[in-house]
Amino acid sequence: MRKMTTSLKGISVRGWECEKCHEEMIHPEDAQKVLEIEKARKKNLLTVKLRKVGKSNVITVPKIIMETEHLKEGQKFEWKKEGKKFVLIS
Ligand SMILES: [Zn+2]
Incomplete structure (x- = not known):
């Protein structure tokens, strides 16, 4: 092979x-x-797991989202509460 x-x-x-x-x-x-x-x-939905790294709680951003949304390290995001949902805004 x-x-x-x-x-x-x-x-x-x-x-x-x-x-x-x-x-x-x-x-x-x-x-x-x-x-x-x-x-x-x-x-239009991707599941990720909340992990503990040291004392922080971390959610990973899959590579496919990094690429399709053109995200960069250091970029700021906002968590927005929409009814019962939490939406992450880039
Ligand atoms: Zn063969």
């Missing part, structure tokens, strides 16, 4: 290619990532 990078549903993924039959195998982590992105695209 030869390591390669390919595209799955327009998303760059890592994988392996069989040198004999050219069958492609997608890295399971990346296959999972594509599934999540697909789900997010359909629902």
Whole structure:
């Protein structure tokens, strides 16, 4: 098997290619990532987990959002309460 990078549903993924039959195998982590992105695209919703880092509570911003929303480190955000929802505004 030869390591390669390919595209799955327009998303760059890592994988392996069989040198004999050219069958492609997608890295399971990346296959999972594509599934999540697909789900997010359909629902316009992405689920993240709240984690504790030291004494802070941290919510990660998935790479796909960083890229599509052109977010940068150091950028400021606002949490806005909208009825029962908390909305993050960039
Ligand atoms: Zn093969």
